[in-house]
Amino acid sequence: MNTFKDNFEIQVKKQIDEREITPSRDLWSEIEFQSQNNVPPKSRLNWYLVAACLVLTFSLGAVLFFFTETSKDSPKMVQEKVKPMVNENVKTAESIHQPIMIEDHKVQEVKSLAVQEKKGNQQVQTASDEVKVVPKENISEKIKEKIQISEPKVLAQIDSSKVPAKKKRYVDPSTLLFSVEHKDVIEKTKEGSNVATIDLNIK
Amino acid sequence: MKLLFKNKNEDILSRLKKQDPVAQKNFYDQNVMKFLSVAKSYISDLYQAEDCVIKAFCKIFKHIESFRGDGNLEGWARRIVVNECLNFIKSHKTVFYLDDVHASVLEEIHDEQTVFDFNAQELLDQLPDAYRMVFNLYVIEEYSHQEIADTLQISLAVSKTQLFRAKEKLRKIYFQQQKKLKNEHV
Numbered sequence: 001m002n003t004f005k006d007n008f009e010i011q012v013k014k015q016i017d018e019r020e021i022t023p024s025r026d027l028w029s030e031i032e033f034q035s036q037n038n039v040p041p042k043s044r045l046n047w048y049l050v051a052a053c054l055v056l057t058f059s060l061g062a063v064l065f066f067f068t069e070t071s072k073d074s075p076k077m078v079q080e081k082v083k084p085m086v087n088e089n090v091k092t093a094e095s096i097h098q099p100i101m102i103e104d105h106k107v108q109e110v111k112s113l114a115v116q117e118k119k120g121n122q123q124v125q126t127a128s129d130e131v132k133v134v135p136k137e138n139i140s141e142k143i144k145e146k147i148q149i150s151e152p153k154v155l156a157q158i159d160s161s162k163v164p165a166k167k168k169r170y171v172d173p174s175t176l177l178f179s180v181e182h183k184d185v186i187e188k189t190k191e192g193s194n195v196a197t198i199d200l201n202i203k
Numbered sequence: 204m205k206l207l208f209k210n211k212n213e214d215i216l217s218r219l220k221k222q223d224p225v226a227q228k229n230f231y232d233q234n235v236m237k238f239l240s241v242a243k244s245y246i247s248d249l250y251q252a253e254d255c256v257i258k259a260f261c262k263i264f265k266h267i268e269s270f271r272g273d274g275n276l277e278g279w280a281r282r283i284v285v286n287e288c289l290n291f292i293k294s295h296k297t298v299f300y301l302d303d304v305h306a307s308v309l310e311e312i313h314d315e316q317t318v319f320d321f322n323a324q325e326l327l328d329q330l331p332d333a334y335r336m337v338f339n340l341y342v343i344e345e346y347s348h349q350e351i352a353d354t355l356q357i358s359l360a361v362s363k364t365q366l367f368r369a370k371e372k373l374r375k376i377y378f379q380q381q382k383k384l385k386n387e388h389v
Contacts, residue, residue: 009342015323016244016343020236031260
């Protein structure tokens with residue numbers, strides 16, 4: 001019984017395993033056709049991936065390029081904006097030199113006045129009542145101090161960027177001289193403007 | 204000799220993985236008749252069996268990268284052919300798995316014969332699809348019942364029952380054929 005079963009199954013398996021059937025039609029051409037139809041979508045997908053990668057790299061490159069450009073330009077913009085503030089606060093070289101010249105003139109003027117005073121024993125009356133005669137050396141020292149103090153201030157004043165770059169302010173030399181000479185009198189208001197209070201009654 | 208054979212196989216495999224058309228054609232020529240025989244054991248209609256073989260070859264060439272080289276390439280490809288045939292039967296035909304078992308035919312199989320004169324394909328063609336699938340997977344592909352159950356998504360018991368019934372049916376068909384032949388001779 002078992003022998004029959006086993007033999008029967010073995011015979012079936014043997015026949016199927018040993019058998020080879022020749023195709024009735026050309027299967028290879030159909031396989032080629034189907035595999036060719038299957039391959040292009042894969043390659044298209046790859047091309048899409050490549051294109052996407054290229055676009056990404058170009059966009060990233062562009063972003064980085066423009067970012068670096070703007071970062072390079074930004075200091076220039078800051079410099080332009082800072083300039084007027086420097087003028088305003090009497091911190092540029094020009095503004096520093098001008099007062100020196102002015103001071104020189106004033107000192108000369110004062111000197112000449114002093115000579116006149118000596119000669120005529122007359123009191124010297126300047127435009128302001130409390131103008132102190134400062135020697136040239138002291139002025140220059142003061143200015144140096146100013147420069148030393150003012151330089152870090154310029155860097156710190158970020159609010160200056162609010163001031164438009166094109167709008168340039170010019171300082172009147174006499175006002176500038178006054179501000180230097182009467183530093184103690186000048187006070188800053190809450191709004192940020194400088195106000196000089198002069199007591200005319202003091203003799 | 205074995206080393207040479209292995210090297211040859213590896214060469215074919217590497218060329219197939221590169222989608223070399225010449226290697227694909229060689230592989231096709233070597234295996235098409237064998238694979239068609241396998242397909243024909245599942246699907247009685249030759250044209251449909253050929254369709255399955257075409258699809259199987261396309262899958263083999265497409266998914267050749269997934270073959271890790273652990274076993275035999277032909278064995279791996281043969282499995283694809285079998286799966287393709289099973290999918291075809293499932294998709295094109297409604298398969299009924301009958302659970303009831305009747306050992307009614309057993310009495311007729313007492314004639315022990317050592318020499319068999321039958322055409323296996325003719326016998327298999329007369330089997331219902333459900334029987335044929337289980338019988339082929341168990342006897343020809345040497346799957347276990349668990350593997351058959353997993354492949355056909357049936358229970359283990361159903362697999363065993365289907366195999367038993369398939370064998371009974373085959374013997375019945377065989378003896379009917381023999382009786383017919385005897386009657387013709389008489």
